[in-house]
Each structure stands twice: as structure tokens, then as C-alpha cells.
Amino acid sequence: MAIKTEWTTDSFGHVYKGRSLYKGKTPFQSMEIFKDKTFGTMLFLDGKIQISNGDENRYHQYLVSAPLLAHRDPKSICIIGGGDCFAIEEAVKFKGLKRILMVEIDKGVVDFCRKNYPVIDKCLKDKRVQIIYKDARKWLEDHAETFDVLIIDLTEPHGPSKMLYTQEFYRLCKKRLNSKGLIAIHTDNYYLFPESFATIYKTFRSVFPNILTARVDMPCFGMGWTYRMASSSPISLKLMEANIKKMKKQGISFDYFTPSTYLVEPTHEELKVLKTQGRLSTDKRPYDKFEKMENYVTR
Numbered sequence: 001m002a003i004k005t006e007w008t009t010d011s012f013g014h015v016y017k018g019r020s021l022y023k024g025k026t027p028f029q030s031m032e033i034f035k036d037k038t039f040g041t042m043l044f045l046d047g048k049i050q051i052s053n054g055d056e057n058r059y060h061q062y063l064v065s066a067p068l069l070a071h072r073d074p075k076s077i078c079i080i081g082g083g084d085c086f087a088i089e090e091a092v093k094f095k096g097l098k099r100i101l102m103v104e105i106d107k108g109v110v111d112f113c114r115k116n117y118p119v120i121d122k123c124l125k126d127k128r129v130q131i132i133y134k135d136a137r138k139w140l141e142d143h144a145e146t147f148d149v150l151i152i153d154l155t156e157p158h159g160p161s162k163m164l165y166t167q168e169f170y171r172l173c174k175k176r177l178n179s180k181g182l183i184a185i186h187t188d189n190y191y192l193f194p195e196s197f198a199t200i201y202k203t204f205r206s207v208f209p210n211i212l213t214a215r216v217d218m219p220c221f222g223m224g225w226t227y228r229m230a231s232s233s234p235i236s237l238k239l240m241e242a243n244i245k246k247m248k249k250q251g252i253s254f255d256y257f258t259p260s261t262y263l264v265e266p267t268h269e270e271l272k273v274l275k276t277q278g279r280l281s282t283d284k285r286p287y288d289k290f291e292k293m294e295n296y297v298t299r
């Protein structure tokens with residue numbers, strides 16, 4: 001049996017007991033697949049857990065299915081990042097989609113997941129799916145195509161990814177949304193990472209004032225996690241519920257997702273974090289979550 005340690009902060013982390021199935025590097029990051037009895041196979045990038053077989057459905061149903069269910073008739077989706085491809089696996093469930101595009105910089109992660117996860121290999125054969133291997137921000141800058149749904153599925157703001165958490169980047173995303181389009185992101189944990197949580201939220205809200213928030217337990221992260229979706233139009237929970245019923249008739253269920261999650265009011269502690277912590281992340285002054293913890297957390 002092998003022991004895998006993941007540092008969450010510089011003084012707190014998680015320990016997994018199981019087997020290391022693969023260790024390697026792509027041109028952009030280190031990668032490891034680890035397996036234990038609790039979560040099954042887990043993907044780590046630069047020492048940080050990204051997904052597990054045990055609860056990836058929970059993560060991607062809130063990040064991907066939520067905005068698709070909140071749209072009256074989505075025809076196109078663009079996934080920014082998402083190299084493990086489980087966002088695509090969630091999107092292909094929606095038969096009304098005509099275009100499923102993912103823009104990901106690291107082909108090595110995609111190739112690895114396609115080889116080691118049969119469900120990923122299957123969904124990537126869907127004719128609606130296209131993957132472009134480029135810097136996502138540069139691609140959005142160079143292409144004026146617009147989408148009904150944008151999914152921002154990135155590693156946390158550190159290194160190159162921090163430039164996809166800035167106010168300027170969110171403004172670019174807004175330009176690439178259709179008039180009634182929705183955008184979804186994940187926005188951290190306010191107790192363990194108050195500065196990151198507040199900074200991402202304040203930056204996102206400066207561009208998208210109409211936001212709904214879901215607060216969800218993520219067992220493989222060992223903490224609660226937040227997901228936010230935004231639109232220029234009001235977001236209807238009744239529409240989401242109606243679309244869930246339609247898809248259930250098609251044999252597709254969402255076992256880990258409920259629209260009522262978005263009705264939960266923030267606690268006083270969370271509101272205090274948003275009031276006292278965080279700042280706007282900009283191209284001139286991007287926020288880096290692990291800048292002061294790099295030697296501990298991302299080794």
C-alpha cells in the first residue's frame with residue numbers, strides 16, 4: 001500500500017492510502033493517478049486533486065448541467081479548460097446541443113484520461129464534440145464565436161491559470177455569450193481560502209451582477225465547495241426543475257443535483273468574508289492563490 005499526501009494549505013492536508021497507478025509530466029504540469037477504496041481513482045495535477053470516480057458527478061452536475069438546465073434551449077457550449085474531459089461527458093447527455101467545444105491547453109491530460117477512462121473515450125467519439133488545444137484566453141480573443149453556455153473548468157488561480165480569473169478575462173467571456181447565455185465557474189471554500197473565495201467572487205460579480213450560488217460538499221476535496229452561474233437575464237429555478245423532468249423522461253437523471261441548493265442564504269460568516277477579504281483580480285495585478293504556499297501545496 002502507498003500513502004499519498006495532498007497539502008490543502010501549508011498546515012493542513014489529506015492522506016490517502018492505496019496505490020499509485022501512474023506518475024508523469026506533461027509539458028505544462030505534473031500528473032498522478034492514485035486509487036483508494038474511498039474514492040476509487042483520483043486525478044492529481046501539480047499535487048492538487050482534480051476529480052475522483054467517487055464524486056466527479058457531483059462536481060460536474062453543478063458546474064456543467066446546472067447552466068444547461070437553466071437555459072431554455074441550449075444549442076452550443078464552450079468549456080474552457082476541463083482537460084480531464086468529464087465536463088464533456090456531462091454535456092453530451094444534453095441531446096439538444098449541436099456544438100460541444102472544449103478549449104484546453106494541455107493535450108497530455110486529455111490523451112491520458114481518454115486512454116484510462118473508457119467513459120471519456122466513448123464521449124469523445126460523439127460527433128458534436130470538438131477539442132482545440134490552445135491557450136483558451138488567446139483563442140477567445142481571436143475568435144468571435146458566441147455560445148449559449150460557457151463553462152470555466154480550470155485549476156485554481158495559480159501560475160498560468162490565474163490570467164483566466166481576471167476581470168478582463170470575464171469581460172471577454174461576456175462578449176462570447178449569446179444574449180440569454182449563461183456562464184458557470186467554481187469559486188472555492190470561504191473558510192479555508194477566504195482571500196481566494198472573496199477575490200474570485202468580487203471579480204466575477206464586477207462583470208456578471210446577476211449570480212446564483214450553490215454550496216456543495218465535495219468529499220474528495222475534504223471541504224465544501226461553491227459554484228456560481230450568471231446570466232444577463234434572471235435565472236429560473238422553475239425552468240431548471242422542468243428541464244430535469246424532461247430529461248428524466250429520456251432516461252437521464254441527476255442524482256447529485258437539485259436546483260433548491262441555490263435557495264440557501266449565505267451565512268453571516270460567509271458575508272463577513274466577502275465584506276472584509278478579497279479584491280479585484282486584474283491583468284495588471286492577477287491574484288495567485290498559492291503564491292505564498294507554492295513550496296508546500298503544489299510540490
